Structures are given as structure tokens and as C-alpha cells.
Amino acid sequence: MNKKKSVVSYNKWGYIFLIPFAVVFVIFQLIPLINTVKNSFFESYRDGLTIIGPNWVGLKNYFKLFSEGNILKYFKNTMIMWIMGFVPQIILSLLFAAWFSDPSLRLKCQRFFKTVIYLPNLIMASAFSMLFFTLFSTVGPVNDILMKIGIFKEAYDFMAHTGSVRFLVALMNCLMWFGNTTILLLAGMMGIDTSLFEAAEVDGATANQVFWKITLPILKPILIYVMITSLIGGLQMFDVPQILTNGKGSPNNTSTTLIMCLNNHLYSKNYGMGGALSVVLFVITGILSVIVFKFNGTEDKYGKA
Amino acid sequence: MKKRLLALSMAMIMAAGTLAGCEGNTGASTTTETTTTESGSGSTTTEAEPTKAPELDTTVEAEDISTEEEGKVLNIYCWNEEFKSRLTDHYPGYTEVDATHGKIGDIDVVWNITPNENNAYQDNLDQTLLKQDSAAADDKIDLFLVEADYALKYVDTDYTLPVTDLGISLSELSTQYKYTQDVMTSSDGKLKGLSWQGCPGVLIYSREAAKAVLGSDDPATVQEAVKDWDTYKATAADVKKAGYYMTATVNDTFRTFSNNVSTPWVSADKKIQIDDNIKKWVDDTKEMFDAGYIKSSDALWSDAWSSGFYPDGKVFCYFGPAWMINFSMAADTEGSIANLGQWGATEGPQGFFWGGTWICAANGTDNKATVADIMRKLTVDKDIMMDIVKADSDFVNNQPAMEEAATNDDYAFAVLGGQNPLAMFANGAKAISLDKITSYDQGCNEEFQNAMKDYFDGTVDYDTALNNFYDKITTKYPALSK
Numbered sequence: 001m002n003k004k005k006s007v008v009s010y011n012k013w014g015y016i017f018l019i020p021f022a023v024v025f026v027i028f029q030l031i032p033l034i035n036t037v038k039n040s041f042f043e044s045y046r047d048g049l050t051i052i053g054p055n056w057v058g059l060k061n062y063f064k065l066f067s068e069g070n071i072l073k074y075f076k077n078t079m080i081m082w083i084m085g086f087v088p089q090i091i092l093s094l095l096f097a098a099w100f101s102d103p104s105l106r107l108k109c110q111r112f113f114k115t116v117i118y119l120p121n122l123i124m125a126s127a128f129s130m131l132f133f134t135l136f137s138t139v140g141p142v143n144d145i146l147m148k149i150g151i152f153k154e155a156y157d158f159m160a161h162t163g164s165v166r167f168l169v170a171l172m173n174c175l176m177w178f179g180n181t182t183i184l185l186l187a188g189m190m191g192i193d194t195s196l197f198e199a200a201e202v203d204g205a206t207a208n209q210v211f212w213k214i215t216l217p218i219l220k221p222i223l224i225y226v227m228i229t230s231l232i233g234g235l236q237m238f239d240v241p242q243i244l245t246n247g248k249g250s251p252n253n254t255s256t257t258l259i260m261c262l263n264n265h266l267y268s269k270n271y272g273m274g275g276a277l278s279v280v281l282f283v284i285t286g287i288l289s290v291i292v293f294k295f296n297g298t299e300d301k302y303g304k305a
Numbered sequence: 306m307k308k309r310l311l312a313l314s315m316a317m318i319m320a321a322g323t324l325a326g327c328e329g330n331t332g333a334s335t336t337t338e339t340t341t342t343e344s345g346s347g348s349t350t351t352e353a354e355p356t357k358a359p360e361l362d363t364t365v366e367a368e369d370i371s372t373e374e375e376g377k378v379l380n381i382y383c384w385n386e387e388f389k390s391r392l393t394d395h396y397p398g399y400t401e402v403d404a405t406h407g408k409i410g411d412i413d414v415v416w417n418i419t420p421n422e423n424n425a426y427q428d429n430l431d432q433t434l435l436k437q438d439s440a441a442a443d444d445k446i447d448l449f450l451v452e453a454d455y456a457l458k459y460v461d462t463d464y465t466l467p468v469t470d471l472g473i474s475l476s477e478l479s480t481q482y483k484y485t486q487d488v489m490t491s492s493d494g495k496l497k498g499l500s501w502q503g504c505p506g507v508l509i510y511s512r513e514a515a516k517a518v519l520g521s522d523d524p525a526t527v528q529e530a531v532k533d534w535d536t537y538k539a540t541a542a543d544v545k546k547a548g549y550y551m552t553a554t555v556n557d558t559f560r561t562f563s564n565n566v567s568t569p570w571v572s573a574d575k576k577i578q579i580d581d582n583i584k585k586w587v588d589d590t591k592e593m594f595d596a597g598y599i600k601s602s603d604a605l606w607s608d609a610w611s612s613g614f615y616p617d618g619k620v621f622c623y624f625g626p627a628w629m630i631n632f633s634m635a636a637d638t639e640g641s642i643a644n645l646g647q648w649g650a651t652e653g654p655q656g657f658f659w660g661g662t663w664i665c666a667a668n669g670t671d672n673k674a675t676v677a678d679i680m681r682k683l684t685v686d687k688d689i690m691m692d693i694v695k696a697d698s699d700f701v702n703n704q705p706a707m708e709e710a711a712t713n714d715d716y717a718f719a720v721l722g723g724q725n726p727l728a729m730f731a732n733g734a735k736a737i738s739l740d741k742i743t744s745y746d747q748g749c750n751e752e753f754q755n756a757m758k759d760y761f762d763g764t765v766d767y768d769t770a771l772n773n774f775y776d777k778i779t780t781k782y783p784a785l786s787k
Contacts, residue, residue: 047784048458048744049431070776138601139608160602160762246604247423248755251764253773264780267424273783 040275045268053272061276069273070253071261071280077166077249078257081241082234084170085177090226092174093181098211100182101189114186118179128176129243132168133159159245162254169241169255176240177233181226188222189215228289235285238263361486362494365467367474376442376671379414382433382449384426387632388662389416391501394696395689396682412675422606424748424781427455434464437669447670448679451498453661456488458744460497466666467495471677477685480703484737489663498663501683501690503700503707504626505733506560508653509634511549511613511642512722514621515649518547524724528651531622534589537654541598544621550600553613553620555590555761556754557605561624562586563750564657569741570749575785577749577778579771587757587767594761602761604754614641626659627700627730636720646722652729658737691716700730707731745782752777 040061044053065071096117099105107113120128136142136158143155158164192215200210216223238259241249247263249256258281265274383389392399392414393407400408407414419429430449437445451459459465469475475496478486482503489498508531512522518540519530530540541551552558566580593599600620601609613620614635623629630636630650636643664684666676682689690701694710698718701707710716711728718726743749756774759765765773775787 045783046431047782049434049462049464051435052784068776068779137608138603139612157602157762160758160764162764250755251759251762252769253776261780264777267428267781268783270780270783273780 036275036278038275039271040279042272042275044272045270047268057272061272062280065273065276065280069261070256071258071277073253074256074258074261075284077254078235078237081166081169081173081255081257082231082237084166085173086230086234088170089174089178089181089230092178093185093226096178096182097185097189098215100186102207114179114183117182120175121177121180123176125172125176125239126243128172129240132172133244133246136164136168160251162251165241165245165251165255168244169237172240172244173234173237177230181230184222184226185219188219192218224293227292231288231292232285235281235288360494361475361490361496363475365469365475365495367469367472370470370472370673370677373673374671375412375674376447377412378443379409379412379447379672379675380417380443380445381414382417382419382426382430382446383662384419384421384450384452386418387628388450388664389418391683391693391697392679395692396679409675412672421452421747423751427458427747434667437464437667440669442671445669445671446667447672448676449665449667450662451665452663452747453488453504453658453739453742454747454750455744456498456663457742459665460489461491464668465497466668466670466673467491467497468499468666468677468680469496471666471673471680473499473677473680477681480687480705481684482702482704482734482737484734484739485661485663485702488661488739488742489665498665499680499684500661500663500702501693501699502628502661503702503730503734503737504628504658504661505700505730505737506624506626506653506657506659507650507726507729507733508622508624509630509721510622510649510651511616511620512647512649513616513642514544514547514549514619518544518549518621522649524649524651527649528653531651531654534654538589538593538598541593541621542596545596545598549619549621550613551593551598551621552623553600553618554605554607554610555594555599555602555758557599557610557622557624558590559586559750559754560659561653561655561657564659564741565655566741569743571743571745571785577775577785577787583753587760590757591761595763602758604758611635614638614643616640616642616645616647624653624657624659626661627698627726628660630718630720631698634720643720646719648721649724650718650721650726650729652733656733656736658733658739694727700727700734704731704734707734745778745785748778748781752781 039054041056041058042054043057043060044051044055046052099107100110100114134140138155138157142158143152146152147155156164158168196214196218197210200214205213236259237257241255241257242260242263245255247260249260258277262274262277262281265277381388389407393401396409398409399414402408405416405418407416417429417433419426430446433440433446434449468478478496478499481499485500485503486496489496489500491497508527510522510527515522515527519526521527529536531537537551544551562582562585563580566582568578568580570578570580572578590599594602600613600618601607603609612618613623623634625633630643630648634643634648635641638644642648664676664680666673666680670676683693684690684702687703687706690703691706691710693699693701694716698720707727708731711725711731714725716725716727717723753774756770756777759773760767760770779785779787
């Protein structure tokens, strides 16, 4: 009898400690989440100072989103810009992490470089894009320099070409996040038992083989984490293209992301369309995350020791 | 595996929660908004009647407000420093405390300044106006400014007070230009706001460039070279040969076309319409931009636009009203053309107006007497208005005084090298008609210019650009349709 009681009271503490999180989660995340889904079934916006709705319209917002809106185009833009930034980002990060964690290289000033590569992440994204906007404007220093050394005859309008705008967005995202990814991967690499490396060395493995056959497979959980968080962050890409193109997603809406589209809907407080877009984004995020997860997870059955 | 899936789904709900956070917070406030505006929404049904021509009901008597007590705080909503500097420099008894605070007697003046672009000012103002009923007396908006592009949105609502409610009688306002009152007249004949300025636009040319291209900087010679759009285009070719650009950006000429339309942006049944004259602007501008007569396809107020304020910018002309010459063209910066007094002004190919600021009293203000006094001093008091002309080179809303000053060399503009353009403005002001404006104009003008930039740059064809415009505008104003 006594024993049973003490077990119950221990369990109780577990729940008590969970209360603060649960309350915050329910109030600030779960209820807004449910509200968003609810809003997506209503017509509700402002026309000037007149408030229209909320009127129940069923799935009309979703139909409208896919028939009239450019949601597929915006999804494509978002994914293109994310991939353009993420691929170099993960390559750079793996390279740096491998260098930093390799004791045989004896890199000097490691701390300094680790700090430096993380620094761009500390700048506010909007400030960073303002800086790029100024640097790459037609009357900005980049054009000045390129014209002076004779690469361009006249100023190249970086903001007027799809490729250059997407490149700049990808470049900024890559610069901002590769430091963060490096630190994460580095932590993962440091956690690998050094005896494995030593054993590989004894067996005559080259540095390449060690990296591909030992480091990467063991690093996989961290890699999946990095990929999923980056994917979710990528789908929610907003601040960089918003500021760089002044909210216009120019040229020809080819740099408008899903969240920029959401933001445009909120100018008229259009909660119906905004809600529908958010729900669609939620579903897309879910599907893509499952795909990444499955894709990386299948080998586990065989790879497990 | 199951545990992992559970972990994954938990992580996703968390992520989605963060995503939904911003959405939900605003969602929560909808309910309060709906309840507070029920009183106001009834009267707004006629709001977007585009070709309304309400007559001012002159029988309304001014109310006596002398017995009402004044609130301690005067909240002013506006979008730039212009009105603030007018008040600081010309309103007797206003003392500045800091950048966003001032004092009139023992009333604290609080400035709330939000930039105009992308409807930011309107959104902020609307948000606060919708809560006006439930706000504490000191938090209520007392006075706000509106521009022609969206004035109608506020005129026909209960959020603005008729000036007669402030104790101003209509007979006091006889010196003002009629168009400034027509815009602000509600459909039931009440005058809802007053302006201190008139905004007829002119063509502002660089004297140096005019000498280089036309051999003379005399306004009459220049006018001959820009008298209609065909001549204007021919001159642009010469301007290019002389190493100058006709205008700094593609959007400089936009207002001259958009103010001379025969259909408003939005029809009575809320359909978007592209007027022939707007299409003509697109065609003309595309032709001139492709020929290299126009410096940049960037927006107004961009760096490329303002580069022509300096001699190195090599820009022949700008289109703008009086406030632009003084307020926007870097007159205070050493070395700018305005600072050197090297601009000239002439009528240009077509008359137009741009902007114009109206002072409105917000319904619920507890500072009626102060608001009325500001209106009287700035929009009626001849001495103060003439001071504004002298000090700020503005064109004020006082017909007899302007016609008198037009012939008086004392009122020559320093930025125009001693030219007195008031006669030109006075003629323009009489011709202004605002019967084609709608409450959606700011969004339409802005988004149309943004969308056409791609067409001018050659990124897309006209139809795609037009579709992008429709897409953006129906997102911005869900009530409108193609």
C-alpha cells in the first residue's frame, strides 16, 4: 500500500513540472493554431473602414487560393530560393566542421573563426538585406566597382532580374545560416568516438573514406535535424526577400515567398485567405518533413549496429 | 520508429504553432474590432461611389463649442514631417518638446508618424480609429491628415467630424479653392476636412540642362518644347543627345496621365478598370525607356529618383507640385540644384495634381477648439498662409491671396532661381477636378507602377504585368475584382 502511494506521488510531480509548458503551449500556440484553421473557413476582411464578415464560406477560400492566387508559383519560388541557399550552406558547413574537428590539421585560432562564421547570424535579417539592397543597387558600390574595373559597361540592375534576386536571397540565407549549421555539425562530429577514427587509420583508410564511411553515417541524426529545421525555416522564408525587394517580390513575383503572400493578405486583415494559406503551408511542411525523415531513415534498419 | 514519428509530429506542431502565432494573435483581435465598429459601418455603404459630386450643404450652422472643456492631450496622426514643421514654424503658441511631442498652451501634442508607403499609414490609422470608441479620452485621435488618394475612405464615414461641429462656419472658408472642399464633402453635404495647400503640378526643369539642350532656360522656350506629349518625346531625343535624361524614373510622368483619366480606377460595382490614358502612359513610357530617354525604372522616392536633384544626376525635368520643389528636392543640401536655385518651372504637357493634405477632426476628439483653431490658422488666416508661402515655397489654399501674390516679386521661389510660379499654380488649381478619385487610389497607383516596372525592364510582357497587378490589387483590397 505504502509503496503504491509513493509511486503515484512521484508521477504527480512529473505532471506538475509539465504545467508551465502546457499552459504556455495551449494559450500561445494551440489555440491560435485552431483559430487559424477556423478562420480559413470564413470570409473576413476589411474594406476601407468597413468590416466584412466573418461569414461562413466553407472551402471557398481554399478554392480561391488555388484558382486565383499564385500559390503554386510562390511555393516554387520559396523552394528554389531555399535549395539555392541550402545546398552550398550544407556543403560549406560539412567542410568547415570536418576541418575544425580534424585534430591532424592543427588549425590555429579555431575559436576566432568559429565566432566569425557565426557572426552574420547575429545581424538582424532585415538589416542584412538593407545592406545588400544598398550594396547591389544600380547606384551602389558593387556596380561602381564592377564598372570601374571594366566588367560591366553600364550598371547592372540586380533587382530587376529573376536570377540575380534569387541568387542574392540565397547568398544571404547561406551566409546567415552556415555558421549555425557548422556549429551543430561540429558538435555532432566531436561526439564521435575517436577510437573509430584511429581504427580506420590503422586499417589504412584515407581521409575521404573516413569522412564518407564513418563521419557521415554517424552524423546522420544531426543531419536530419539540420535538414528539417532548415526546411521549415526555408518554407517560412520572409524577412530577407521582403526587405530586399521592398515587399514587392520583384521581378514578376518571382521572389515572392509563401509568407510574403500571407503578409500581403494581412494588409486588408483578410483572415480568411490568410488562414487558408497558413493551413496549406502547415500541410506542405508536414508532408515535406515526413519525406525528408523517411528518406533519411530507411537505411537505419540495415545500418544499425 | 513509432516514438520517432511521435517526436516528429510533436516537433511539427511546435513549428506550426510558431507559424500560426502571428496569425492567431491578430485573429484574436478581430472580435473586438467587429464589435466596436458596428456604429460606423452602417454609413459606409456609399463609400466607393466613384463619380460622386455631392453639393456642400451651405445651410449648416456652426455649432457653439465655447462651453466645452478641452482635453489634456492632442493626438495627431500623419505620415511625414511636413505638417509638423508647418505647425512648429507657423502656428502661434506651438512649442516643440522633442521629435514626437509638442505643447500648445498646457495641452500636450503627441505626434504619431507612420510612412505612407504600402498603405502603412492608413492601416495604422484605421486600426486606431476602429478602437476610437473604447479608447480613453487622452488616447483618442484628435486630428489626422489624409491625402487625395484615400480621402474618400474617411469622408463618408462617421470617423470624421464636419467642420461645422468644430464651430467653423462655412462663410469663413470662402477664400479656399473649391476643389479642396469638393473632395472633402460627404454625400450628405457636410464638409469633413480642410487643407492649407493646393497641389497643382508643374514641370520642373533644370536650367542648366535647358540651356544645354534648348539654348535657353526661359520658361516660355521650355514650355514650347514640352507643350504636348509628342513634342515632349521629340525633345527627349534632343535631351538624350546632349547627355541628359528626360526624367529620372519611369513613374515621374504617371500623375500627369492618371489625373487626366475618363474613368476612375474602380467602378461602382467594385471592378478594377484600366483607363485608356493609363495605358497610354504605359506605352509612351515603355517607348521612351527603351530609347534610353529615362534614367531608371525604379520607383519614386528611390535613390535613382533623387539622384537627379544634383547636377551630376543629369536629369532634365521632374513633375511635381509646390510642396515637392521645396520639401522633397534636397533644397537644404549643399550642392543640390534646388540649393543653387537652378530649377525652373513651366506648365508642362498636361495639367495635373499630386497629393494635397487635408486636416480632419476625428470623431470623439476632446480638443475641438484646438483643432478648429489649427484649421483656422493654417487654412484661413491670410497672414500665416502668406508666411508659409514665403518661408516654405508652398502654394496655399487661399485664392485671392495667391492671385495677388502671383504678380508680386516678393514671393519668387529661391529654389527656382527667383522665378515666381504662383500664377502657374493658381491657374492649375482652378482647373483641378477630383471627380475621378476613389478610396482605393493609393493602392492602385502604387501597385500599378510596381507591376509595370517588370514590363519596362523587359522581364515580362504587358499582359503578364497586368495580371500581376490584378493579383496584387485583389489581395490588397479583397473587395475588388478584375
